[in-house]
Amino acid sequence: MDIEQFRKAGYDAIDRICDHFYSLREKPVVAQVNPGYLRHLIPDSPPQKGQEWTSIVDDYQKLIVPGLTHWQHPSFFAYFPTACSFEGILGDLLSSSTSNPGFNWFASPACTELEAVVMDWAAKLFGLHKIFWNVNEVGGGVIQTTASDSALTAVVVARTRYVNEHPGVTLESLIIYVTTQTHSFGKKAAMILGLRVRALDVDETVTTDNTGLTGDGLIAAVKEDHARGLHPFVLIATVGTTSSGAIDQVADLGAAIKKNYPSVWLHVDAAWAGVTLACPEYREIAQLPGINESADSLCINFHKWGLTNFDASALWVRERKQLIDALDITPEFLRTKEGDTGTVIDYRNWHLSLGRRFRSLKLWFVLRSFGVEGFQANIRKCIALNNSFAEQIRASPIFELVTSPSFALTVFRLLPRSAAAAGELDSVNALNREFYSGLQTRSSLVLTQTLIGEVFCIRFAVGSSRTEQSDIEDAWGVIKETGESTLRKMGYEQ
Amino acid sequence: MDIEQFRKAGYDAIDRICDHFYSLREKPVVAQVNPGYLRHLIPDSPPQKGQEWTSIVDDYQKLIVPGLTHWQHPSFFAYFPTACSFEGILGDLLSSSTSNPGFNWFASPACTELEAVVMDWAAKLFGLHKIFWNVNEVGGGVIQTTASDSALTAVVVARTRYVNEHPGVTLESLIIYVTTQTHSFGKKAAMILGLRVRALDVDETVTTDNTGLTGDGLIAAVKEDHARGLHPFVLIATVGTTSSGAIDQVADLGAAIKKNYPSVWLHVDAAWAGVTLACPEYREIAQLPGINESADSLCINFHKWGLTNFDASALWVRERKQLIDALDITPEFLRTKEGDTGTVIDYRNWHLSLGRRFRSLKLWFVLRSFGVEGFQANIRKCIALNNSFAEQIRASPIFELVTSPSFALTVFRLLPRSAAAAGELDSVNALNREFYSGLQTRSSLVLTQTLIGEVFCIRFAVGSSRTEQSDIEDAWGVIKETGESTLRKMGYEQ
Incomplete structure (x- = not known):
């Protein structure tokens, strides 16, 4: 496909997207297909010779669209709906057209710098303490793929810090804390890392008033585990669990940790409900005071309820040094003069992978186009x-x-x-x-x-x-x- | 932005992309900006009220584009260039417009089913043994974000299998094998998992003829480590290292492992060079016989040299059961009747995260539009x-x-x-x-x-x-x- 063919195909794709949104309400929310529907509609090998674009895109419409479940449908009330704004689509489109793995500053200055700035915008939108702002170079914000990645990253950093502070402690004695209402990514992080996990029971308070874990519950558990020779090193607390929207009491938990167990890392997963921090009237219930006072890390997904297309999981840390200590590995082929002088952010040291998409672009577009007031209104x-x-x-x-x-x-x-x-x-x-x-x-x-x-x-x-x-x-x-x-x-x- | 405003903005974005590619050769390859260039050009907070789209997209052109390093520039010879085809952009665009986290079959049947089919197309394109094809339900293929994720996933699965087969072995005694020329993601996986890593020295053979690790080298190392009470459980072999393009001798390594240490997992990272398997004349040198005979897992990135926009890292495993045993955690809120009956792939159990983008679409578009012959020609x-x-x-x-x-x-x-x-x-x-x-x-x-x-x-x-x-x-x-x-x-x- 040459440039003019792309122009034509691009206009056509834009038109198809417009049609999709005009007709979305009339479509079935859930795909009306059976397992295996697609395999017998598609050849079992790639074509030897290239095919015409029109036949390809017509097959998309005919074979793929009926198999899509529409997470943006007005009547999608499952899981948590996934954001899809036009501004987000346009951000993804321009980002895709420069297909940049942006893993360090040199790989693409704009990718790194816009992410650093826009994550500060987001921090201000949510009222986060300035220690979390990139501009202050103590903590900072980074876009991850999903809340699972954000939590896994936090657990890895927490473990590295704990082991460094407690030489001789075995991996077998480490234990991750979640609650019975925490998202399953907590247990999955334990499976990935080969570590123990304990789900503290909050089912009773959840059914009473949807509050979750408190400081007393945490302290009782730590005492039990210490007596068993185990080392709790991280707590994944949740503001708005997937299961029921329960809210762990972050200020209370943070105070208990700070006073008694300062080596325990407090990760706050506000993947879904964190966006409510944009509205002053929800900051108290969404635990802003506790987050600002005590969270070592915080995750808020823009791609759930934040008008920004999947994926855009925002992760903030109180001390970027902890992230970098845990994740920096620099072979010669990744060295740059800017990285060597330490004057720039190399985001490859802020997540588990190396390459990363230019996701801050869509977030910048969304925040500018909606403004704080538009974001709050949603x-x-x-x-x-x-x-x-x-x-x-x-x-x-x-x-x-x-x-x-x-x-x-x-x-x-x-x-x-x-x-x-x-x-x-x-x-x-x-x-x-x-x-x-x-x-x-x-x-x-x-x-x-x-x-x-x-x-x-x-x-x-x-x-x-x-x-x-x-x-x-x-x-x-x-x-x-x-x-x-x-x-x-x-x-x-x- | 309403639908008609999006149509106008979408056409305009397509035109901007056309302009970008018409003028790409004339642009500087590397962004001509200094660290910190962007922060003082952008307000330090999001606007209170939404802004006009034209002002936003003009700022993209004025502030962001000059800060981009162009990985698709004809004179980009650094790292490995990143693919960006028009077909890939269109795939990303349509995928973005349905913003679907596709983590299980129910979440979006088309996302799961197209990925399963297209990964089989890719397996055939590369001549992979049918044990790796999804259709046969023994092994299978899945799209990951990056080669780092693919390798990390393989190491996690390898560790789980090894520990299950060797109860009582401590995590402290486990050791990951890479070579001195393996990509740094091997060492990063060790940091993430808190495990030991050993880089077997292949610098001498690399400078001689760019071959890397052999079976003898591997066996000698395992003997040494066993004598020290350590347990090598995974080898990351590379076909085409990032550093020099060196090629570990996969058939030889596989035979040595199979004969002597069948519990050691063989992950083959062919992230960059694996695409050459599309050409029959490169299959021998790119280690296809060894891969087909012995690899437990194999990674090939379409987003490097495979005409498909970042990200699209293909991972195949010989036994999908190993993946699922290591990564499946199913809380009630993720149960589905199709998943419960086990008749479908739930890709959430094939990677570390939960949500995932609909990336098979762009790969399908690329393989159809270029055909096998177009892919080979590139x-x-x-x-x-x-x-x-x-x-x-x-x-x-x-x-x-x-x-x-x-x-x-x-x-x-x-x-x-x-x-x-x-x-x-x-x-x-x-x-x-x-x-x-x-x-x-x-x-x-x-x-x-x-x-x-x-x-x-x-x-x-x-x-x-x-x-x-x-x-x-x-x-x-x-x-x-x-x-x-x-x-x-x-x-x-x-």
């Missing part, structure tokens, strides 16, 4: 929509909120009217699994499930910037109807 | 261009090849005519560092350096699809002139 709108949904659940005789709604997430379940039936966990779980199966047959919306303790629940997550009040009302209609029919089918009175 | 052209450069070096009285040219990479240095002077390593190194400094002041091309043993050398890597014979001749002119002036400046006779 957060507030989604929370208001979720509140309107939670009100329906609260008022309904057949549903209950399993825990308090958290920002833009509601966790609920069907609950039979009879008090006796409601007390039987197994049968209520069975009822709700049946209800969930019923919801899965509907192509007009999608939700996902979770367990809190042993309670099977349904999650309703608002986050697509295209979701409107009418979509919430439509969803409520489907959910109510499916709930009622499930109760009938399972023989419960209504 | 490889052959770059090798021919490099050979023409190496001939100039070979024929020159002031340069020498430090090792045999490897595929599209030439490693060379300035060498004073006097035999006595040539024998003094320190002074010749000093001369070549001066020569390299001279090259760095030229904006019309860029090269990078390496060390082989203690010999400081310059690397000349061909790989941009836009490089033509005239660019090689221009580069040779600059290199020759800079070499001559360096000799004069340093007082050597010519």
Whole structure:
């Protein structure tokens, strides 16, 4: 394809994207295909000779699009919706056209410098203490691929620091702390690193008021583990768990760590809910004081609820030296005069890989195009929509909120009217699994499930910037109807 | 920005990309900016109110583009050039517009299924044994972010398998094997995992004929380490090292491992040179027989020399079960009925993160648009261009090849005519560092350096699809002139 062919194909791709968004609301949210649908539609080997672009892009439309689940659909309430703004697409497009692995300053000054500046913009947007700002050269911010990467990076740095401060401690005696509501990436980090992990039980407080771990819970666990000869070295605390939106009490945890166990690293995963820090009214509940006082590292994903296309996981650290000590390895072929003098950031030492995409561009575009006020408006709108949904659940005789709604997430379940039936966990779980199966047959919306303790629940997550009040009302209609029919089918009175 | 504003901005971005490629040859290869250039050109906080798109994109052109180093410039001969095809840009564009984290089949069937099919296309393109094909459900292929991720993933899986097979072995006694020419990601993997690493010395064979590690070298090392109570559990062998293009002898290594130490995992990093397997005439030298016979895992980056935009690192494993055993963690909120029945690939268990971009789309576009023949033509052209450069070096009285040219990479240095002077390593190194400094002041091309043993050398890597014979001749002119002036400046006779 030459440049003029690209111009034509590029315009055409832009038009296809416009068509996609015009028709998005009319599409099924979840792909209506069966496992293995694609393999028999595509040849089993690449063509020997190159093919015409029009046939390729037509196949995209015909074969691929029907197999996509639309995470930006106004009725996508599963997991957490993924951001996709036009500004984000344009940022990705220009970034892709210069395909730059930007691993050090020399590899591309603009990639490094824009990331450093824009991460400072983001730090200010969220009210982070200036120790986290790149400009001050103590802590700093870096864009990672996912919250899993951010957490894994934090755990690696924490382990390196702990082992350096405690020579002779074996890897076998190290232990990572998460809670029973922490995202599974905590346990996956332990699998990757071959280390122990302990999930501190917060299920009870979560079902009461959606608060998670407290300082007392942490101290009790550390004492137990020390008595067993183990060394807790990192805690992954969460502001807004994936499961239920629970909020660990960061200030309390930070104070407990600082006073008693200063070698324990505090990583705060606010991958989903961290964007609410853009709104002053949510800073207290989203744990800003504790983060600013005590977090060694903090992750907020712009690609969930932050209007920026996947991937864009923001990670801040309080001391960049810790990152670099843990991750810097410089063979001759990666040396540069700017790196040698230490006057620049070489982001390859701030993450686990070497190469990295130029992701700050889309974030810069988003923050400029929306402005602080536009960014805040999106957060507030989604929370208001979720509140309107939670009100329906609260008022309904057949549903209950399993825990308090958290920002833009509601966790609920069907609950039979009879008090006796409601007390039987197994049968209520069975009822709700049946209800969930019923919801899965509907192509007009999608939700996902979770367990809190042993309670099977349904999650309703608002986050697509295209979701409107009418979509919430439509969803409520489907959910109510499916709930009622499930109760009938399972023989419960209504 | 609404849909029609996006259409206009999208067309404009496509036009800007066309302009970029029309003018690429005239631009300086390396950004002509100083550290810190950007921060004082940009406000230090995000704007309160959203801004007009035109002002944003104009700032991209005015502030960002001059700070980019152009890895696709025809005269970029540093590191390894990064691929950027129009088909790749279009794949990224459409993928970005559906911003899908595709971590399991349910999250987006098309993302999973296209990746499985296209990785099989790639396996066939490279002549990989059918055990590596996804369709056969024994081994399989997956797209990772970078070769660093691919290698780290392989090491994690290798460690898990080794520890499971050798209960009671401590993490402290495990040791990763690389060579003195392996990419630094080997040592970085050890830092990340907190494990020992040993670099087996191959500098001598590399300077002789650019072959690397052999089975005998490996066995001798394992015996030594076993005697010290250590447990080598993985070898990262390389086909085409970054430093010099050296080639470890995979068949020989595989046979030695299989016969003597079957618990040792053989990861083959062919991140750069693996694409030559597309050409039958390079399969022997690029170690295809050994890979097919013995590699437990294999990495080939499409984003270096494979016409596909960064990132697209292909990883194949001989036994997918090993990957999944090491990396599968499934909380309730990630369970799906398709995953539970085990009839689909859930790619989240094939890499370290959870979310992942829809990268198979661009690879599908590239393989269809170029066809096998177009892909091969690009490889052959770059090798021919490099050979023409190496001939100039070979024929020159002031340069020498430090090792045999490897595929599209030439490693060379300035060498004073006097035999006595040539024998003094320190002074010749000093001369070549001066020569390299001279090259760095030229904006019309860029090269990078390496060390082989203690010999400081310059690397000349061909790989941009836009490089033509005239660019090689221009580069040779600059290199020759800079070499001559360096000799004069340093007082050597010519």
